[in-house]
Amino acid sequence: MEAVTEWLKQLERLARLMSQRGVSLLEVRVNGAQVRLSRAPVEPAPHEEPMPPLFLAGYQNAAPPEPEETQSHWQPPGPIEVRSPMVGYCTLLPIEIGSRVERGQPIATVNVLGIPNEVPAPVTGTLIGWQVGNGEAVEYGQPIALIQPLTEEE
Numbered sequence: 001m002e003a004v005t006e007w008l009k010q011l012e013r014l015a016r017l018m019s020q021r022g023v024s025l026l027e028v029r030v031n032g033a034q035v036r037l038s039r040a041p042v043e044p045a046p047h048e049e050p051m052p053p054l055f056l057a058g059y060q061n062a063a064p065p066e067p068e069e070t071q072s073h074w075q076p077p078g079p080i081e082v083r084s085p086m087v088g089y090c091t092l093l094p095i096e097i098g099s100r101v102e103r104g105q106p107i108a109t110v111n112v113l114g115i116p117n118e119v120p121a122p123v124t125g126t127l128i129g130w131q132v133g134n135g136e137a138v139e140y141g142q143p144i145a146l147i148q149p150l151t152e153e154e
Contacts, residue, residue: 010113011035017087017137026087028112079146080123081131084138088112090119092134092144099127101147108144125149 015037018026026037084090088110095107101121109116131143138144 006114011037013089014087014113015039017139020137021087021139023087023139079128079148080125081143082107082119082122082145082147084110084140084142084144085119086110086112086117087139088117088137090132090134090136090138090144091116092130092132095127097127097129101125101127110138119144121147123147123149 014026014028018024018037018039024039028035028037089112091109091111093107093109095101101107101124103122103124104120106118107121107127108119110119111117125147127145128148129146131145132138
């Protein structure tokens, strides 16, 4: 019974988050169980990007696009935004700003219905800032952290 009560509390939190962020549909799958939360949109969004299905089993990080070569010499890229792979509550891992992180190293988790989903660093570099607070609600695609990739000399 306690598990059901906790499940309902998590659903209520997600419903509040949907209302705060203007999300009209959220589908969650956990261990074969599926829950679909929907509400009437308050106002139509001027531009909506399609949202990929939400999977709690893991997160596959897409490789960044290849940079176009417009000059004859290499220039280091700017900071890379690490984005939330799903809607939930973000827990920041204990990594100091200015610390080196390796590609694939978990830097945060996004918790959905009590299930933590790791958010890995997409590149090797230096953590230069957090974009959310620990325990803060995040939405799909919201920036979580900034990482400055290592240059060729490093």
